[in-house]
Amino acid sequence: MNETSCENCTLCRKEGFRPLRADELKFVAGNRHGQGELAAGRYLIRAGEPPKALYTLYEGWAAACPDVPGGETQITEILLPGDLVGTQGCITGRYSHSVVALTRIRYCILDRLLPEKLVQRGGPLCFALLRNFAEERSRRERMLTLLGNGSPLQRLAYFFLETFMRLRAIGLAAETMCPFPLRRSQLAQIVGLSEVHVSRTLAAMRKDGLIDIANNILFIDGEGKLADIARLRPMVYSQGKLIL
Amino acid sequence: MNETSCENCTLCRKEGFRPLRADELKFVAGNRHGQGELAAGRYLIRAGEPPKALYTLYEGWAAACPDVPGGETQITEILLPGDLVGTQGCITGRYSHSVVALTRIRYCILDRLLPEKLVQRGGPLCFALLRNFAEERSRRERMLTLLGNGSPLQRLAYFFLETFMRLRAIGLAAETMCPFPLRRSQLAQIVGLSEVHVSRTLAAMRKDGLIDIANNILFIDGEGKLADIARLRPMVYSQGKLIL
DNA sequence: CGTAATCTTGACCAACGTCAATGTTCGTGG
DNA sequence: CCACGAACATTGACGTTGGTCAAGATTACG
Numbered sequence: 289m290n291e292t293s294c295e296n297c298t299l300c301r302k303e304g305f306r307p308l309r310a311d312e313l314k315f316v317a318g319n320r321h322g323q324g325e326l327a328a329g330r331y332l333i334r335a336g337e338p339p340k341a342l343y344t345l346y347e348g349w350a351a352a353c354p355d356v357p358g359g360e361t362q363i364t365e366i367l368l369p370g371d372l373v374g375t376q377g378c379i380t381g382r383y384s385h386s387v388v389a390l391t392r393i394r395y396c397i398l399d400r401l402l403p404e405k406l407v408q409r410g411g412p413l414c415f416a417l418l419r420n421f422a423e424e425r426s427r428r429e430r431m432l433t434l435l436g437n438g439s440p441l442q443r444l445a446y447f448f449l450e451t452f453m454r455l456r457a458i459g460l461a462a463e464t465m466c467p468f469p470l471r472r473s474q475l476a477q478i479v480g481l482s483e484v485h486v487s488r489t490l491a492a493m494r495k496d497g498l499i500d501i502a503n504n505i506l507f508i509d510g511e512g513k514l515a516d517i518a519r520l521r522p523m524v525y526s527q528g529k530l531i532l
Numbered sequence: 533m534n535e536t537s538c539e540n541c542t543l544c545r546k547e548g549f550r551p552l553r554a555d556e557l558k559f560v561a562g563n564r565h566g567q568g569e570l571a572a573g574r575y576l577i578r579a580g581e582p583p584k585a586l587y588t589l590y591e592g593w594a595a596a597c598p599d600v601p602g603g604e605t606q607i608t609e610i611l612l613p614g615d616l617v618g619t620q621g622c623i624t625g626r627y628s629h630s631v632v633a634l635t636r637i638r639y640c641i642l643d644r645l646l647p648e649k650l651v652q653r654g655g656p657l658c659f660a661l662l663r664n665f666a667e668e669r670s671r672r673e674r675m676l677t678l679l680g681n682g683s684p685l686q687r688l689a690y691f692f693l694e695t696f697m698r699l700r701a702i703g704l705a706a707e708t709m710c711p712f713p714l715r716r717s718q719l720a721q722i723v724g725l726s727e728v729h730v731s732r733t734l735a736a737m738r739k740d741g742l743i744d745i746a747n748n749i750l751f752i753d754g755e756g757k758l759a760d761i762a763r764l765r766p767m768v769y770s771q772g773k774l775i776l
Numbered sequence: 777c778g779t780a781a782t783c784t785t786g787a788c789c790a791a792c793g794t795c796a797a798t799g800t801t802c803g804t805g806g
Numbered sequence: 807c808c809a810c811g812a813a814c815a816t817t818g819a820c821g822t823t824g825g826t827c828a829a830g831a832t833t834a835c836g
Contacts, residue, residue, distance in 0.1 A: 354677050357763055362680040364673045379659075379666040384767070385673060407662065410654040415623075418651065421665035422623040428672040429608045429629060433598050435679040436606040436724035440824080472783065480680035482825050487784060519601055523628070684792080716815065726793050731816060 294320060299346055299369060302459040312413050319399040325392070332373060332387045332395065339377035341397050345369055348393030349469055353477070354385040363477045364428060366390075366451060366470075370458050372420055378403045391469045430520050435480045438519075440489045443479040446518035448499055452508055457524045468506035538564060543590055543613060546703040556657050563643040570633045576617060579630045583621035585641050589613055592637030593713055597721070598629040607721045608672065610634075610695060610714075614702050616664055622647050635713045674764050679724045682763075684733045687723040690762035692743055696752055701768045712750035 294317040300308065308316065323346065326332060332343060335355040345367050352365040364385060367373060377383035378400050399405070406414045427450070434443045451468070455461040472490075476483040494500050498514060500507040508514065515521055538561040544552065552560065567590065570576060576587060579599040589611050596609040608629060611617060621627035622644050643649070650658045671694070678687045695712070699705040716734075720727040738744050742758060744751040752758065759765055 352673075354673060354764070356677060356681075359763055360681045362677040364676045364680075376666050376670060379663055380670075384670045403662065404659065407659045408654050410652050410658070414654070414658070415648065415651045418647065418662060418665065419623055421662065421669060422620050425665060425669040425672060426620060426624075426628045428669060428676055429596075429598060432608045432672055432676050432679065433600060433606040435676060436608075436721070437600075437604045471781095477680070483782095484784085484826080485824055488824090491784075519603055520598070715813095727814095728794080728816085729792060732792095735816075 293317070304458045305370065306416075308413075312411075315405075315409065315413070316398075319402045319405065321397045321399065323394060323396045325394050326389045328389050328391050328393075330389050332389060332393070333377065333383045335383055335386045337377070337383050338381060339374060339383060339400050341400050342375065342378050342402050343373040344396040344398065345371045345373055346394045346396055349390040350387050350393055351390050351474070352385045352387050361477055362480070363474065364431075365424065366478070368451075368454055368458065369460065372417075375403065375417075375421065390474065426523065430522070431478075433520060434518075440479070440481050440485060441493070442518055443481070444475070444486070444489055444493065445498070445514045446520055446522065447475075447479055448506060448508065449511070449514045449518055450522035450524075452506065452511075453522050453524045464509070464511075465505055465507045467504060468501055469504045537561070543702075548702040549614065550660075552657075556655075559649075559653065559657070560642075563646045563649065565641045565643065567638060567640045569638050570636070572633050572635050572637075574633050576631045576633060576637070576639065577621065577627045579627055581621070581627055582625060583618060583627060583644050585644050586619065586622050586646050587617040588640040588642065589615050589617055590638045590640055593634040594631050594637055595634050595718070596629045596631050605721055606724070607718065608675075609668065610722070612695075612698055612702070613704065616661075619647065619661075619665065634718065670767065674766070675722075677764060678762075684723070684725050684729060685737070686762055687725070688719070688730070688733055688737065689742070689758045690764055690766065691719075691723055692750060692752065693755070693758045693762055694766035694768075696750065696755075697766050697768045708753070708755075709749055709751045711748060712745055713748045 294313055299305070321341065332350060333340075335353075347369055350367040350373065351363045352367060353361045353363050356362065367387065373387050373395065374383060376385070403417060406417055430446070430450075434446050438446070452461055452466050455466045460466065470478075472486050473483045476486045479486065481489075490499075490501065497509050498517075499509060538557055543549070565585065576594060577584075579597075591613055594611040594617065595607045596611060597605045597607050600606065611631065617631050617639065618627060620629070647661060650661055674690070674694070678690050682690070696705055696710050699710045704710065714722075716730050717727045720730045723730065725733075734743075734745065741753050742761075743753060
């Protein structure tokens with residue numbers, strides 16, 4: 289596993305990422321403490337701990353889940369390549385949720401104080417951090433709406449659509465399909481249903497020609513139909529994801 | 533209704549708000565375009581519209597609710613005095629949810645470009661804006677967890693506890709009670725249950741000596757018991773709410 | 777090829793939603 | 807101050823949805 293430097297990072301070259309200016313690149317590189325790798329199932333950060341670092345997910349999928357004492361875990365967000373991990377901790381002094389790798393992941397390690405430095409520094413990079421927060425807040429808001437009064441079908445339809453569009457925005461999806469490594473039980477923890485009921489609902493969706501999941505690939509047969517069912521339309525801003 | 537200037541604002545004097553430095557006060561005052569008032573049930577902002585302004589809720593309660601075409605509305609956040617309204621729109625160019633007054637409200641009108649200016653300016657005020665986002669994201673994350681796998685009892689217990697603690701943090705709650713103007717139907721839209729079931733659950737909670745609601749006042753009889761039931765503990769940061 | 781993990785399907789049941797009737801509170805105008 | 811109506815809250819009866827349990831089927835992996 290050889291180290292990749294910021295200068296020849298392949299991720300932020302992809303469409304969907306705004307290229308960094310020279311001085312920005314230097315700033316980020318100067319706050320970078322190397323990179324790491326983690327197997328599926330291992331934890332990158334733990335809820336409640338003081339922040340050790342800020343991370344950028346570079347490859348693979350991860351999940352954010354608050355610790356719920358003695359209850360089923362709930363996944364509150366799926367983290368995809370390019371997403372920041374641990375911002376909450378670096379801002380408020382405690383990680384608010386754990387982050388667990390869902391596949392093997394690779395990530396960059398950034399200075400814990402990067403947000404503060406960014407605020408001092410100001411400029412577009414700082415604004416991008418703000419927009420990152422806005423985007424995540426907004427995404428949780430939509431899921432909240434779905435969990436509050438959406439049917440199982442609506443919840444799943446929305447989640448598939450959103451995930452697909454997020455992947456497409458960073459160049460990781462094909463025309464009508466995308467990688468999809470999630471297990472039924474993980475889907476259940478995301479949409480707030482039992483694993484069994486997820487399975488049933490998926491069977492129905494498959495029969496109706498909406499979607500199919502096979503070999504860790506999600507096939508979207510009718511993006512429009514899915515959107516109609518979900519009622520809510522996912523918003524994928526990320527015209528300028530930042531920071532590696 | 534006489535105008536109050538930033539200089540003799542009574543809200544930000546309260547405990548829980550970090551007092552502004554002289555230059556910060558000047559900056560905020562310079563980006564303030566007066567204040568407004570709205571009756572219960574009227575909309576302050578509408579989902580999907582381009583941002584007209586940023587607001588600070590000065591008095592009263594409001595609710596954030598994304599537009600759901602042809603479905604029950606879901607309330608994704610309760611806005612209390614001192615909270616910012618419309619940040620999402622000012623950052624991303626579109627308000628992501630509507631905000632409706634739940635009681636008569638008074639609010640301050642701030643420049644739509646304030647977040648951008650704040651980013652240029654940097655400093656503690658900018659960091660406070662970031663922390664505001666972090667706090668709201670975190671709050672939605674907790675509700676998401678509750679709606680995903682919490683019982684009706686847990687959902688309500690958590691919501692009462694969180695609201696009580698938020699009000700206390702800004703000096704608007706007494707030892708064991710606080711104002712509580714929400715109707716059953718609004719509670720239902722927050723916790724994702726039917727109005728009838730909220731009513732039933734509240735009756736049970738009252739019988740168990742947990743809480744009581746009467747005359748728009750919430751009585752918390754056992755804060756510890758409530759916290760045990762809710763499993764999640766609300767986090768109220770706001771050591772330094774900002775910006776009027 | 778064998779074992780473990782994951783997925784599917786069926787049967788059953790409890791929790792919650794819906795409908796509807798009754799009771800209560802609040803504001804308004806006489 | 808009282809009377810009235812409208813909005814809101816409570817309670818009961820009943821049906822549906824989705825959870826739980828358990829038994830097979832399929833897949834993944836050594």
